[in-house]
Amino acid sequence: MRYTLDNVSVRYSLVRNKGCGTLLSRVFLGRKPAYHEALKSLSLEIDDHEIVGVIGRNGAGKSTLLRLLSGIINPTSGTIRRQKDAKVVPLLSLGIGFHPELTGLENCRLSGLLMGLGKAELARRMDDIIEFADIGRFFHEPVKTYSSGMYARLAFSLATSVDPDVLLIDEVLGVGDAAFAQKCTGRINKLLKQGTTAIIVSHDLHFLMGNCSRMILLDKGQCVADGDPADVAGQYAKI
Structure with missing residues (x-):
């Protein structure tokens, strides 16, 4: 098992919180801090050699999920377990x-x-x-x-x-010109065929449908569908 997420939430403080975190502002001025919950009570398991596509509209929590899996951020609540000896390569912000x-x-x-x-x-x-x-x-x-x-x-x-054990990809398949983008896709397909576990965030449903064994649909920080790529893609079209 590469990853196990149990009731994980990730919450960010909003900019308008400035000055709202003090006891004085809460008690005497009645100010309440404001938060954005990027992920809400998410529970998932990702096995070895799975190729998982993650889809959803902008702001659904897709990039937050990859940052969580890569260890860049920690959950606000809940628990995440990662395979400790796995070599994880996150393709999130290139360079x-x-x-x-x-x-x-x-x-x-x-x-x-x-x-x-x-x-x-x-x-x-x-x-x-x-x-x-x-x-x-x-x-x-x-x-x-x-x-x-x-x-x-x-x-x-x-x-x-x-040669990563786990590849985390966030919308980087279109880097550079068309010829190089094709080279990138070929390199990723080679890694997938070698048995690399991959979690791929992309709006390219054609690529995901052709390469993923499983697809997850996020909406407003919650997992609303998880399973066969064709079924999940169909549900995506309805939200």
């Missing part, structure tokens, strides 16, 4: 953590070490990272000189080079 003053090569070395790759293993994979990113001489230039497309190419190439 987050890249230092603008460092070259592509230097950022790959630094980020690769942070992702758990040893120096020898990273060196063995570097040619593949360079070839897949296909950004030419810019690989040896500071990333502050990159276009957004080149930045995404390098980040995606690095993130998918580590």
